[in-house]
Amino acid sequence: MAQLKKQHSHAHRLDNMRLPIVAMPLGLAIFTASAQAVDFRPSIKDQIKIGKEASAEIRKKEKVLPDSDIRVKVMRQLGQQLVAKIPEAERKKNPFEYSFDVIDSKEVNAFALPGGPIYFYTGLLNKMKSLDEFAGVLGHEIVHIRNQHWASQEGDRMKRQLPLAILLTIVRAGDFAWDLAGLADAVLIGIKYSQKHESESDRIGFDLMTAAGYNPQGMVDTFKMLSAGRKMSDFDRMLSTHPDPAKRAETLEARIKKEGKVYPPMRPLPFAPQPLPAATPK
Numbered sequence: 001m002a003q004l005k006k007q008h009s010h011a012h013r014l015d016n017m018r019l020p021i022v023a024m025p026l027g028l029a030i031f032t033a034s035a036q037a038v039d040f041r042p043s044i045k046d047q048i049k050i051g052k053e054a055s056a057e058i059r060k061k062e063k064v065l066p067d068s069d070i071r072v073k074v075m076r077q078l079g080q081q082l083v084a085k086i087p088e089a090e091r092k093k094n095p096f097e098y099s100f101d102v103i104d105s106k107e108v109n110a111f112a113l114p115g116g117p118i119y120f121y122t123g124l125l126n127k128m129k130s131l132d133e134f135a136g137v138l139g140h141e142i143v144h145i146r147n148q149h150w151a152s153q154e155g156d157r158m159k160r161q162l163p164l165a166i167l168l169t170i171v172r173a174g175d176f177a178w179d180l181a182g183l184a185d186a187v188l189i190g191i192k193y194s195q196k197h198e199s200e201s202d203r204i205g206f207d208l209m210t211a212a213g214y215n216p217q218g219m220v221d222t223f224k225m226l227s228a229g230r231k232m233s234d235f236d237r238m239l240s241t242h243p244d245p246a247k248r249a250e251t252l253e254a255r256i257k258k259e260g261k262v263y264p265p266m267r268p269l270p271f272a273p274q275p276l277p278a279a280t281p282k
């Protein structure tokens with residue numbers, strides 16, 4: 001409200017100055033045209049900051065397993081192995097702060113926050129049988145961060161709002177910056193990646209997991225498992241934010257067949273596929 005008032009008074013001042021209002025649309029058109037070449041994505045630093053803020057909120061609300069839990073330990077080992085397969089030059093250029101945690105919840109899902117934090121739910125781990133399945137989903141989530149999917153969407157959104165943003169910049173005399181707190185809230189409300197980004201994460205996640213010595217059949221198995229559970233309410237959220245898992249399994253299977261590569265045999269998860277009691281410090 002206060003902001004609206006402020007703009008209003010500025011507008012009046014502009015009127016009083018007899019600014020040639022007709023020149024505005026032309027100016028906006030030029031700004032809009034040149035904006036095509038501008039990168040509107042939040043910076044790597046901002047992505048990390050927003051991801052950390054969102055992560056802190058999650059930790060307040062969810063039961064995050066302790067570092068000593070075997071599932072967390074395995075996840076971190078896998079995570080390090082996969083991240084190590086990202087070229088070093090790229091990691092130096094985009095120093096994302098990857099972190100790997102498990103939330104104790106029945107939800108059959110996993111998610112990535114901008115800049116590095118990745119969370120798996122025990123509900124998903126309990127449905128998995130192999131390290132290769134774990135590595136497949138982890139690779140997928142890492143690529144959402146590595147390829148800045150959230151930031152790309154934010155950038156596109158900013159670009160669409162550009163005429164308004166410029167108007168506000170003019171009226172508010174350059175007082176235009178990322179509202180980091182607001183963005184962190186938006187991240188929590190729901191990260192919804194586009195189909196294009198989901199496919200990209202599948203494809204490059206496949207590259208990462210196979211480079212680290214895992215069998216991509218694990219990724220196929222995961223999508224088949226998710227597809228088999230379609231009717232369960234647990235899957236509702238997963239399905240509403242992700243493309244059809246049966247189709248994704250098919251795409252990956254076709255690639256494995258086409259490439260004809262031999263992969264190491266799948267390895268079982270080194271923990272029981274049942275909820276373990278959270279480790280309690282003695």
Ligand SMILES: [Zn+2]
Pocket residue numbers: 140144193198201
């Ligand atoms: Zn995804």
